[in-house]
Amino acid sequence: METPIRGFSTINRVPLADIPVNTPPRFAGHTSSFIGHEKHISVSRSKDVSLGNKSMERTGSSVELENMGIFGFGSDGIGECKEENGLSNTQSIKIGSMPSEFSKYMLSLNDRQREAACCEISKPLMIAAGPGSGKTSTMVGRVLMLLHEGISPSNILAMTFTTAAASEMRERIGKVAGKAVAKELTISTFHSFSLQLCRSYAEKIERTSDFLIYGHAQQRRAVIEAVRIFENGKSNKKIDSRILGEEANGITSPQYFKDMSKRWQKFVTQAKASGKTTAECFKMGDEMGATILGNYNDILKSCNALDYHDLISCSVKLLTDYPEVFRECQESWKAIVIDEFQDTSAMQYSLLKMLSSHNHITIVGDDDQSIFSFNGADNSGFDSFRKDFPNYKEVRLNKNYRSTRYIVEAASSVIQNNIKRCRLKNVDTDNSCGSKVIIKECHSEDAQCSFIIDKIFESATIDSTAKCSYGNIAILYRRQVSGKVFQTAFRERKIPFNVHGVAFYRKKVVRAIIAMLRTTLPGCDDGSYRRVFKALLPSEKEEKKRVIEHIDKISTVRKCSFISAACDIFSAKVSGTFKRSQLTQGRKVLITLEMISKLVNREQSISAVITSVANMVPQKYLLEQRAVVDVDAGKYLNEDNDIRSVLQFLLDDVSEFLSTRCVPPEREKDLAEEKGCHSALKAFVDLITERETENFRSRREDNKNSVTLTTIHQVVFYFRHCLLILGS
Ligand SMILES: Nc1ncnc2c1ncn2[C@@H]1O[C@H](COP(=O)(O)OP(=O)(O)OP(=O)(O)O)[C@@H](O)[C@H]1O
Numbered sequence: 001m002e003t004p005i006r007g008f009s010t011i012n013r014v015p016l017a018d019i020p021v022n023t024p025p026r027f028a029g030h031t032s033s034f035i036g037h038e039k040h041i042s043v044s045r046s047k048d049v050s051l052g053n054k055s056m057e058r059t060g061s062s063v064e065l066e067n068m069g070i071f072g073f074g075s076d077g078i079g080e081c082k083e084e085n086g087l088s089n090t091q092s093i094k095i096g097s098m099p100s101e102f103s104k105y106m107l108s109l110n111d112r113q114r115e116a117a118c119c120e121i122s123k124p125l126m127i128a129a130g131p132g133s134g135k136t137s138t139m140v141g142r143v144l145m146l147l148h149e150g151i152s153p154s155n156i157l158a159m160t161f162t163t164a165a166a167s168e169m170r171e172r173i174g175k176v177a178g179k180a181v182a183k184e185l186t187i188s189t190f191h192s193f194s195l196q197l198c199r200s201y202a203e204k205i206e207r208t209s210d211f212l213i214y215g216h217a218q219q220r221r222a223v224i225e226a227v228r229i230f231e232n233g234k235s236n237k238k239i240d241s242r243i244l245g246e247e248a249n250g251i252t253s254p255q256y257f258k259d260m261s262k263r264w265q266k267f268v269t270q271a272k273a274s275g276k277t278t279a280e281c282f283k284m285g286d287e288m289g290a291t292i293l294g295n296y297n298d299i300l301k302s303c304n305a306l307d308y309h310d311l312i313s314c315s316v317k318l319l320t321d322y323p324e325v326f327r328e329c330q331e332s333w334k335a336i337v338i339d340e341f342q343d344t345s346a347m348q349y350s351l352l353k354m355l356s357s358h359n360h361i362t363i364v365g366d367d368d369q370s371i372f373s374f375n376g377a378d379n380s381g382f383d384s385f386r387k388d389f390p391n392y393k394e395v396r397l398n399k400n401y402r403s404t405r406y407i408v409e410a411a412s413s414v415i416q417n418n419i420k421r422c423r424l425k426n427v428d429t430d431n432s433c434g435s436k437v438i439i440k441e442c443h444s445e446d447a448q449c450s451f452i453i454d455k456i457f458e459s460a461t462i463d464s465t466a467k468c469s470y471g472n473i474a475i476l477y478r479r480q481v482s483g484k485v486f487q488t489a490f491r492e493r494k495i496p497f498n499v500h501g502v503a504f505y506r507k508k509v510v511r512a513i514i515a516m517l518r519t520t521l522p523g524c525d526d527g528s529y530r531r532v533f534k535a536l537l538p539s540e541k542e543e544k545k546r547v548i549e550h551i552d553k554i555s556t557v558r559k560c561s562f563i564s565a566a567c568d569i570f571s572a573k574v575s576g577t578f579k580r581s582q583l584t585q586g587r588k589v590l591i592t593l594e595m596i597s598k599l600v601n602r603e604q605s606i607s608a609v610i611t612s613v614a615n616m617v618p619q620k621y622l623l624e625q626r627a628v629v630d631v632d633a634g635k636y637l638n639e640d641n642d643i644r645s646v647l648q649f650l651l652d653d654v655s656e657f658l659s660t661r662c663v664p665p666e667r668e669k670d671l672a673e674e675k676g677c678h679s680a681l682k683a684f685v686d687l688i689t690e691r692e693t694e695n696f697r698s699r700r701e702d703n704k705n706s707v708t709l710t711t712i713h714q715v716v717f718y719f720r721h722c723l724l725i726l727g728s
Pocket residue numbers: 028029030031032033035108109110113129130131132133134135136137138401402
């Protein structure tokens with residue numbers, strides 16, 4: 001007889017052993033007004049998860065967890081006398097001497113949170129905590145304590161993993177300490193901190209300060225090239241069939257290099273994340289690995305580029321090899337607070353260790369929440385911290401304020417199976433039970449989509465009595481691109497939805513392509529031309545801005561459109577401020593626009609037009625996209641910044657558009673005779689514009705009754721009654 005796990009209402013059960021240990025339990029979202037409202041979570045997985053009943057052997061009730069006796073006192077946290085109000089004597093004195101806003105904040109924390117926040121600032125502090133247990137709240141308290149102890153806000157460095165987390169922290173600190181103080185703090189992601197350091201000392205790492213950052217696609221190309229150089233070098237010698245095996249036959253085919261590059265990209269990523277050098281690879285007898293890694297590094301150097309791992313490793317190098325850089329950092333950052341410590345890679349940890357040699361370090365993390373394990377992160381970071389900062393204090397936060405009891409218990413049951421856990425944690429909550437969690441295995445994307453749509457209709461019906469609506473449902477997926485399937489299905493089933501985050505049609509690249517297409521249509525607005533110039537001018541951002549501002553100025557003075565002002569300026573009809581090179585660049589943009597217009601006049605297929613236009617977007621503009629560091633199993637979460645994926649999605653839209661397009665009978669003859677694809681293109685651009693508006697309408701109050709589609713990584717600020725989480 002099967003015994004269900006508490007908190008799970010199982011439709012098709014997934015063996016717990018089959019759930020990856022790092023399955024993220026980070027379904028979050030928080031404002032205090034929402035505490036405890038979470039009702040229902042479904043986790044849907046694709047077919048690679050097999051069925052079974054092994055999961056039923058385990059139970060994870062809170063009573064059992066409590067009996068495990070894990071309590072959150074640090075190495076020196078036990079034994080201090082508590083007063084009636086829960087404060088220790090030292091805490092009372094410290095809090096009593098704080099400004100009233102600070103002390104009010106400290107008193108709003110629970111005992112453990114306050115114990116952590118108020119701990120001696122000279123002590124390295126480890127705050128181990130689960131989701132929704134108030135980590136951010138505690139970290140805010142810790143920063144207040146640092147400020148109170150006299151550390152200037154400009155000398156405090158807080159590291160977070162996402163820019164969203166950085167702004168949330170700044171905002172929360174600002175509410176207590178004031179906006180001006182919060183503004184002075186450096187709250188940064190690891191990568192933007194390292195980027196700044198590397199740019200400041202670029203010559204020391206053999207780059208110029210305007211070096212490029214290679215994302216996934218560029219990295220892949222560099223790896224292909226590194227493999228090709230390796231093979232070329234070898235082709236002069238005898239081919240080593242032991243290494244190449246049967247691949248030796250098709251050695252020159254592009255497919256061969258593509259396949260090889262996938263494998264080697266993983267190798268290069270892992271080697272870089274762990275700080276492995278070519279010399280170390282050689283030493284371990286991996287000659288091929290060493291050569292490819294060496295080739296890859298040389299390619300990046302010759303292209304004046306760094307990848308995301310380089311940013312961290314070069315920062316470590318700067319601090320290690322250049323005492324003046326180290327000194328400057330020590331003077332600048334007198335206290336360091338690190339959020340999501342569980343996600344730090346070995347390299348990032350080395351960086352932290354160097355930055356924190358003054359011991360003023362606070363790490364906050366959850367060993368059960370490692371969602372960046374691919375990034376070289378592992379739990380040993382906590383152990384390394386204990387070893388490297390021996391007089392550390394550890395505080396464990398174990399009360400979940402956010403989720404219902406069923407969710408807390410279900411999550412704990414799953415997490416218990418994580419053999420890599422540092423220490424067992426006894427998570428508890430005072431919140432109500434809520435609804436049970438459902439796990440459903442789906443065998444295809446379509447089945448997954450249908451299941452979710454049924455669930456949405458079901459919960460919207462059930463909950464309508466409880467005044468619940470589409471607005472309380474969120475669908476989370478790993479990669480933005482997965483959201484498109486739902487957008488199509490929801491549109492068909494008339495389910496209102498909104499896309500949270502940088503939605504596809506709002507991507508800079510997509511907007512640039514659409515703007516380029518729009519310039520061929522009558523009545524194109526100045527905004528589209530402005531966007532086209534931004535995308536096509538090859539100069540640096542600041543210079544582009546100046547050029548565009550100048551065109552705007554001329555267009556205002558002459559009371560003409562942006563494009564006519566641009567034509568006059570670049571054909572030198574307006575005497576002007578531009579250098580010859582700028583005039584040439586501007587003329588090139590105008591020539592490109594003319595080419596696009598000719599293409600639309602002669603080409604009948606809008607797919608062909610879009611493909612050509614997408615390929616006109618300069619590589620440099622694509623690289624200008626915001627840095628993305630979230631990689632998952634070797635894939636970048638927003639890899640659709642890669643022009644090929646963007647193009648693929650637009651072409652899918654074209655197919656869908658053509659298959660559903662209705663042409664009034666009276667227009668059919670005209671369209672058949674039309675040269676080029678003006679009409680179809682116009683209808684397509686209108687459709688895309690409408691979709692973009694539709695996706696973002698939830699930002700307006702009157703449209704909050706719609707299902708939210710978003711990635712797991714963007715969900716932090718969101719909270720819904722019903723979460724449907726896709727495993728695939
Ligand atoms: N001591 C407390 N008393 C009441 N509510 C609290 C307390 N601490 C935190 N909360 C509430 O719990 C929720 C989660 O807090 P917070 O965002 O600080 O947690 P977190 O651990 O950082 O979350 P995450 O899992 O996203 O990392 C917030 O709504 C917060 O107001």
